[in-house]
Amino acid sequence: MPDPSNSDDLQEMRQEQNLLRQCISTCNTRLWQTTRQAASDLNSKEPEWAILRFIGGVDLSCHKDDQTKACAALVVLRLPDLEVVYKDFIVDDVTVPYIPGFLGAREYPLISRLLDRIRDKSPELFPQVLLVDGNGILHPRGCGSACYVGVKEKVPCIGVAKTFFHLPGWSDTFEDDLRKTLISHGDSADMVHDGRVVGKALIASKKSTNPVFVSVGHGIDLETAVWVVLLCSKYRVSEPVRQADQLSRQIINNLSKLPLGTLC
DNA sequence: GCGACAG
DNA sequence: ATCTTGTCGC
Numbered sequence: 499m500p501d502p503s504n505s506d507d508l509q510e511m512r513q514e515q516n517l518l519r520q521c522i523s524t525c526n527t528r529l530w531q532t533t534r535q536a537a538s539d540l541n542s543k544e545p546e547w548a549i550l551r552f553i554g555g556v557d558l559s560c561h562k563d564d565q566t567k568a569c570a571a572l573v574v575l576r577l578p579d580l581e582v583v584y585k586d587f588i589v590d591d592v593t594v595p596y597i598p599g600f601l602g603a604r605e606y607p608l609i610s611r612l613l614d615r616i617r618d619k620s621p622e623l624f625p626q627v628l629l630v631d632g633n634g635i636l637h638p639r640g641c642g643s644a645c646y647v648g649v650k651e652k653v654p655c656i657g658v659a660k661t662f663f664h665l666p667g668w669s670d671t672f673e674d675d676l677r678k679t680l681i682s683h684g685d686s687a688d689m690v691h692d693g694r695v696v697g698k699a700l701i702a703s704k705k706s707t708n709p710v711f712v713s714v715g716h717g718i719d720l721e722t723a724v725w726v727v728l729l730c731s732k733y734r735v736s737e738p739v740r741q742a743d744q745l746s747r748q749i750i751n752n753l754s755k756l757p758l759g760t761l762c
Numbered sequence: 763g764c765g766a767c768a769g
Numbered sequence: 770a771t772c773t774t775g776t777c778g779c
Contacts, residue, residue: 557769558769559769560769596768596769597767598766598767598768598769599768601768601769604769605769631768631769632768632769633768636768637768642768643769657768659768659769660768660769661768661769663767663768664766664767711768
């Protein structure tokens with residue numbers, strides 16, 4: 499298992515990110531993305547695969563005083579009502595510690611197992627797009643956790659981060675400038691890095707002044723990603739991520755309060 | 763050397 | 770990630 503306290507392993511993880519980055523598609527790859535057809539209109543004659551109906555969310559919560567124990571959760575919501583139609587979680591040890599810039603290496607393995615399980619148990623509910631708690635190409639090497647999931651699983655993925663991630667080359671006031679832009683120029687602001695728009699600061703809920711940071715993970719373009727996030731943002735944090743966050747946190751907390759072994 | 767640092 | 774209740778506001 500990789501041990502990032504070892505600088506050789508860290509270098510290997512950097513190399514993996516550089517390889518994964520080559521495989522990222524920041525274009526739309528599905529028909530529902532191009533047409534932006536969501537299951538909001540009931541009497542649509544389009545086939546199921548041409549309409550966005552199932553949106554997934556994944557998140558991982560850690561044990562209070564043991565970073566190596568975690569619960570990963572996957573939820574699937576159905577449009578247009580955002581009803582939760584699938585829930586699953588895995589409690590297990592996480593071998594890779596948290597290191598800024600390498601969240602994907604830490605979280606991907608458990609997420610992968612969750613996706614294997616829904617493919618096996620309920621393939622008809624497999625999400626057409628996945629929202630990942632973290633960043634996509636808004637990342638020092640253009641390979642955040644949403645890119646790990648998207649590229650490795652070949653699933654359209656969107657990164658939704660709750661806090662700002664500072665990239666090398668940005669000024670110290672970049673985040674403040676973003677927020678000022680939001681106040682004066684509306685509800686979203688481009689985040690430009692090396693001349694590329696790598697993400698969007700987005701006020702997803704009309705009630706909040708605090709933005710969420712959306713970036714492409716894989717297999718979808720940024721404008722469509724924003725469209726998806728807005729589709730399922732009842733609150734600041736979009737429902738799929740919120741539900742997955744809630745579920746994983748509840749499980750990991752109850753686990754610490756119980757004496758021993760009540761699993762499955 | 764020191765601080766900053768998605769979750 | 771987690772430590773953490775009430776509270777101010779729509």
